[in-house]
Amino acid sequence: FPGSYSGLFPEYYFFSCPQANDIVMSVLEKAISNDPRLAASLLRLHFHDCFVQGCDASILLDNSSTISSEKNAGPNKNSLRGFEVIDEIKVKLEQVCPRTVSCADILALAARDSTVLSGGPHWEVPLGRRDSKTASVSKANNDIPKPNATIQGLTTSFKRKGLNEEDLVALSGAHTIGVARCVTFRQRLYNQNGNNQPDITLEKSFYTNLKTTCPQAGGDNNISPLDFSPRRFDNTYFKLLMLGKGLLNSDEVLLTGNVRKTMDIVKNYASDEALFFQQFAKSMIKMGSISPLTGNHGEIRKNCRKLN
Ligand code: HEM
Numbered sequence: 220f221p222g223s224y225s226g227l228f229p230e231y232y233f234f235s236c237p238q239a240n241d242i243v244m245s246v247l248e249k250a251i252s253n254d255p256r257l258a259a260s261l262l263r264l265h266f267h268d269c270f271v272q273g274c275d276a277s278i279l280l281d282n283s284s285t286i287s288s289e290k291n292a293g294p295n296k297n298s299l300r301g302f303e304v305i306d307e308i309k310v311k312l313e314q315v316c317p318r319t320v321s322c323a324d325i326l327a328l329a330a331r332d333s334t335v336l337s338g339g340p341h342w343e344v345p346l347g348r349r350d351s352k353t354a355s356v357s358k359a360n361n362d363i364p365k366p367n368a369t370i371q372g373l374t375t376s377f378k379r380k381g382l383n384e385e386d387l388v389a390l391s392g393a394h395t396i397g398v399a400r401c402v403t404f405r406q407r408l409y410n411q412n413g414n415n416q417p418d419i420t421l422e423k424s425f426y427t428n429l430k431t432t433c434p435q436a437g438g439d440n441n442i443s444p445l446d447f448s449p450r451r452f453d454n455t456y457f458k459l460l461m462l463g464k465g466l467l468n469s470d471e472v473l474l475t476g477n478v479r480k481t482m483d484i485v486k487n488y489a490s491d492e493a494l495f496f497q498q499f500a501k502s503m504i505k506m507g508s509i510s511p512l513t514g515n516h517g518e519i520r521k522n523c524r525k526l527n
Pocket residue numbers: 256258259260262263266297298299300364365366367368373390391393394396397398399400401403445467469
């Protein structure tokens with residue numbers, strides 16, 4: 220069952236590569252101070268990995284004669300970032316502990332460190348994932364939720380991964396950092412229900428401002444922050460949902476989707492940041508445990524972009 224006990228544990232590299240965690244952190248400290256958005260991009264990479272075939276670094280494989288890269292799937296194309304930093308970490312790890320630390324574990328550590336470096340909670344990352352020998356564009360298209368999803372669509376797609384409403388709301392809180400492109404929220408501004416009307420749950424001044432960033436035609440790649448403190452991992456995201464200032468449809472419906480459970484959780488996180496941090500850490504461990512490859516399954520890639 221996905222999300223249940225996984226065989227992963229934080230001390231996995233205790234003897235084989237005790238420097239692993241420090242190497243990941245030291246590369247990220249530098250990279251994120253040069254480009255703060257990288258924290259958001261790396262957190263998202265781990266999500267888009269885990270939701271497709273499990274946390275197996277399938278997301279990192281480039282096109283080749285045998286691989287059709289997930290990077291070209293709808294939710295990923297022209298959207299994912301951070302691959303070069305993962306490469307940099309992998310090169311350093313191969314120098315110190317060759318063929319030992321998986322790319323899937325690098326993604327999990329990078330997601331945690333990105334959260335910490337942005338001011339969010341710390342958790343011990345269970346380790347021991349191995350890397351896939353396959354990728355799936357079709358699963359990437361099917362299993363990663365869409366920004367115009369309804370609350371039912373979101374709960375269903377998370378349930379399929381063994382994640383409940385609590386996980387859905389807490390993990391959506393990752394949108395406390397980073398940005399989204401106009402194409403991902405345009406529908407809400409101009410044609411929410413096929414009637415050429417905006418989403419009525421959008422707060423008026425927020426709506427007016429968004430229209431200047433995201434015109435009805437053109438400007439597809441113009442970006443807007445997912446919350447008003449897009450470099451700071453805090454609970455502002457949930458406070459904004461309460462004000463009708465969530466950027467994506469999938470954000471706002473956590474409150475307005477008429478599901479009592481998610482609604483109540485949004486309110487709790489908006490008023491209690493510590494509670495959000497605590498649940499975010501728990502849910503990240505759960506998400507990070509989706510169908511890992513262990514034992515003699517998969518491999519430890521030398522280069523995260525290709526099979527050995
Ligand atoms: C609940 C369903 C979710 C949907 C529908 C969703 C959708 C999106 C979309 C459309 C974007 C903007 C992409 C673009 O402009 O190209 C985005 C950005 C982002 N997402 Fe999600 N997301 C969801 C859940 C998550 C989860 C679970 C995480 C991590 C735990 C996450 C982390 C992020 C981050 C950090 C960004 C900003 C990335 C950057 O600035 O580079 N999202 N998401």
